[in-house]
Every structure is written in structure tokens, then in C-alpha cells.
Amino acid sequence: xxxxxxxARLPICQNFAxxxxxxxxxxPQPLLTRIAYALALLCAAMASCLLPVHAQTPPQQKLRIxxxxxxxxQYTRREEPFWTQELAQLSGGKFGADIVPFxxxxxxxxxxxxxxxxxxxxxxxxxxxSLSAQYPEYTAPDLAGLNPDMASLKKNVAAYRPYLEKSxxxxxxxEVLALYVYPAQVVFCKRALxxxxxxxxxxxxxxxxxxxxxxxxxxxxxxxxxxxQIMPNMASGNTECAITGTMTGNTIGLHEVTxxxxxxxxxxxxxxxxxxxxxxxxxxxxxxxxLSRELPKLETTIWAESERETAMGMHCNKGDPGCTGGRKGKxxxxxxxxxxxxxxxxxxxxxxxxxxxxxxxxxxxxxxNQTIGPARxxxxxSAPGSK
Numbered sequence: 001x002x003x004x005x006x007x008a009r010l011p012i013c014q015n016f017a018x019x020x021x022x023x024x025x026x027x028p029q030p031l032l033t034r035i036a037y038a039l040a041l042l043c044a045a046m047a048s049c050l051l052p053v054h055a056q057t058p059p060q061q062k063l064r065i066x067x068x069x070x071x072x073x074q075y076t077r078r079e080e081p082f083w084t085q086e087l088a089q090l091s092g093g094k095f096g097a098d099i100v101p102f103x104x105x106x107x108x109x110x111x112x113x114x115x116x117x118x119x120x121x122x123x124x125x126x127x128x129x130s131l132s133a134q135y136p137e138y139t140a141p142d143l144a145g146l147n148p149d150m151a152s153l154k155k156n157v158a159a160y161r162p163y164l165e166k167s168x169x170x171x172x173x174x175e176v177l178a179l180y181v182y183p184a185q186v187v188f189c190k191r192a193l194x195x196x197x198x199x200x201x202x203x204x205x206x207x208x209x210x211x212x213x214x215x216x217x218x219x220x221x222x223x224x225x226x227x228x229q230i231m232p233n234m235a236s237g238n239t240e241c242a243i244t245g246t247m248t249g250n251t252i253g254l255h256e257v258t259x260x261x262x263x264x265x266x267x268x269x270x271x272x273x274x275x276x277x278x279x280x281x282x283x284x285x286x287x288x289x290x291l292s293r294e295l296p297k298l299e300t301t302i303w304a305e306s307e308r309e310t311a312m313g314m315h316c317n318k319g320d321p322g323c324t325g326g327r328k329g330k331x332x333x334x335x336x337x338x339x340x341x342x343x344x345x346x347x348x349x350x351x352x353x354x355x356x357x358x359x360x361x362x363x364x365x366x367x368x369n370q371t372i373g374p375a376r377x378x379x380x381x382s383a384p385g386s387k
Contacts, residue, residue: 060088061284063097066112066124068180068271069227070101072248073309073325078302079180082294090294095287102127102271103227110134117172122279125180128270129208136209136359138164140372142270143356144214145348148341150307152376153181153268159375163367164272173277177291178299182269183245183310185211186262188317188331190240193260196340205230205242207269209359210352214266215243217351218343230254245269246313247326255317255329262334263314264344268306273299349378 067079083097102125107115109130115121131138141160147153157179168174185207187199200219206212212222223239227248233239234257242254243266249255273295280288309325316326318333357364357380368380 060096065097065099066105067099119276123275126272132209142267144210144266145344156372160371175275175280178273178295180271180302181306183247183306184265185243185267188242188254188258189260190258193334202241203239205239213355217347247309250316250326261331264336
């Protein structure tokens with residue numbers, strides 16, 4: 001059999017893991033190892049065919065990255081340029097990377113952590129909201145109603161981060177390289193909305209179990225949908241409200257089909273950028289040092305961008321003159337009232353935290369009380385029926 005070399009064959013290497021991730025997960029570990037080894041040999045052989053015989057310098061070493069959500073500014077303005085342009089510039093052309101957005105990688109969100117653990121995806125982004133079923137303990141810093149502002153979020157993430165990093169390293173063989181955040185997730189609605197209490201009886205799009213708990217506590221009907229499904233469901237009438245990012249909602253067009261937006265952040269949307277420990281430790285020392293230095297800077301930039309976009313998204317959705325980063329809408333902003341703030345605190349302590357503890361394992365009350373509990377001023381007790 002004759003194998004042709006050329007750029008047309010490279011997508012086989014680049015897309016195999018993503019397209020066949022579910023199959024790979026079902027393989028026994030010895031078989032998975034043999035498949036990965038055979039694929040590596042095939043890709044190496046085809047890649048070598050692309051090099052001119054007379055090449056005098058080693059080829060640029062490229063990483064394969066699964067980044068954040070496609071189309072959002074955190075990805076298009078920050079992540080993608082860092083990997084496809086800045087990395088090569090910072091390394092003098094020695095290193096580079098290809099990146100594919102998380103929601104176009106062909107891997108279900110709930111499987112991403114496992115794919116990184118197996119090494120099928122060496123460097124990938126995990127949305128913490130996708131971990132609610134299998135690993136609810138990792139969703140603690142962004143529970144619904146926990147962080148009414150960015151300052152609260154930063155404080156709670158800082159308190160939880162040492163546990164998160166140690167647990168992923170020790171339990172899953174995964175290195176946390178950065179924590180990213182999306183703009184505040186708020187409520188958009190078609191019909192008049194004067195307070196959170198008005199969500200009672202309404203079908204509301206949610207993106208996670210904790211958002212579902214929040215909507216249910218208000219008497220609403222949570223409808224779990226992906227980002228790409230929001231607009232079709234709003235158009236069909238299956239949902240009349242949606243929880244999503246302030247600027248995200250503007251980007252996808254919610255300002256054109258809704259009339260009200262509530263100012264209170266329900267959640268924010270955390271993402272873990274991580275590496276398989278073996279892949280991370282196997283990097284060239286200078287590349288590892290460069291990423292260790294630059295990824296914290298990228299993280300800081302993304303957090304600052306998300307804070308700006310939280311405010312800018314609200315400006316644009318309302319049609320304020322200060323809107324410069326989106327499309328102007330005509331939404332009515334529902335300000336956070338003292339009543340809504342009391343309701344948020346009550347729902348968190350009586351509904352959100354207890355339900356999270358029920359989904360979590362028996363150690364989660366201790367984890368909470370050693371991390372976020374003291375920072376937040378709310379301590380936990382083991383919930384009946386916790387795993």
C-alpha cells in the first residue's frame with residue numbers, strides 16, 4: 001500500500017482524536033495506548049514527508065489547542081491570537097500552535113476532562129458548568145447567586161484555586177495552566193420584568209445545574225440549552241427568557257428578540273485551561289518556561305476583558321451612546337433592587353448550596369468550609385443524601 005504525503009493528509013492527524021473521541025473513551029487502556037502509538041507514528045511519518053530534504057533548520061514545534069467558545073471576544077481577541085501569532089513571536093519562531101474552539105472540537109463538554117486525562121487532547125479548555133454531573137466539586141466557585149460582582153468572584157476563585165489545582169493534578173493527572181472567565185450571565189426576557197420574582201412560571205434557558213436550581217427556586221421552569229440553541233428556542237417560543245452573558249447575548253442577537261435584561265449576575269462562566277500532565281512535563285524546557293510566564297498574563301487579560309464586556313454588554317443592549325463593542329439594542333434594564341438582593345442571598349443559602357452538596361460527594365462540605373466558606377462567610381453542613 002502506498003501512502004501519499006502532502007498537506008491534504010494532515011487533517012487526518014489533526015482531527016482524528018476529536019472525531020473519534022467517544023470511540024477512544026470506550027477502548028481498554030492497553031488498546032487505547034496502541035491506537036495512540038500507531039497514530040503518532042503515522043502522523044510523524046506524514047509530517048516528515050512535508051519537510052524539504054535540504055532543510056537545514058528544525059521545523060517549528062506546534063501545539064494542538066482546544067480553546068474557548070467560538071465567536072466570543074475572549075476567544076477571537078485573546079486566545080486565538082495568542083496561540084496562532086504571539087507564541088511564535090515570543091519564541092522567535094521556534095514554537096507555534098493551532099487552536100480550535102471548544103464548541104467546534106467535536107467533543108461533548110462532559111467528556112473534555114476525560115479526554116485531557118487520557119492525553120487524547122493534550123491541551124484543552126473545560127467549561128466548569130459541564131462538570132456538574134460527574135465532578136460537581138469543581139463547580140463550587142461559580143455557583144448561582146454566589147458572586148454578585150467581579151470582586152466577589154475573584155475572591156472566591158482565589159480561595160478555591162489551590163484545592164482545584166491539587167485535586168486535578170493528583171486525581172486526574174491534569175495541570176491547570178489558567179482559569180478564564182466569561183462576562184456576567186444575566187437574565188434576558190421578552191415580556192415585562194420588574195424583579196426576579198416575575199420569572200415564576202416562565203420557561204428560562206439555563207446552561208448548568210446550578211442555574212437550573214436558581215430558576216427553580218424562583219418558580220421558573222429551567223430549560224437546559226447550549227449557546228447555539230438559544231435563538232432558535234426563543235424564536236419557536238420554547239423559551240421566553242434566557243440566562244447568558246451580557247455581551248454574549250448581544251453577540252447572538254438577544255437584544256433583537258427580548259425587551260428586558262436584569263442587571264444581577266446569576267453566574268459568570270468559568271473555564272479551566274489545562275494540560276495532560278505527561279504532555280506538559282514532556283514539553284521542551286524553554287517552551288514550558290515561556291508558557292508558565294505568559295499564560296498567567298493571558299489569564300489576567302481575559303479577566304479584564306470580561307469585566308469590561310460585562311459593562312459594555314449592558315450598554316449595548318440598552319442602546320447607550322457609550323456602546324462601542326457591540327450592536328445597539330433598546331432593552332429596558334431591570335436594576336438590582338434591595339428585594340432582589342435579599343432574595344439572592346436567601347436562595348443561595350437555602351437552595352443553591354444545599355443542592356450542590358447533594359450532587360457532590362460527602363467530602364464537599366469540608367472542601368467548602370476550608371476554601372470558599374470562610375471567604376464567603378457561609379459555612380456548609382453535609383447534606384442528607386450526598387454521595
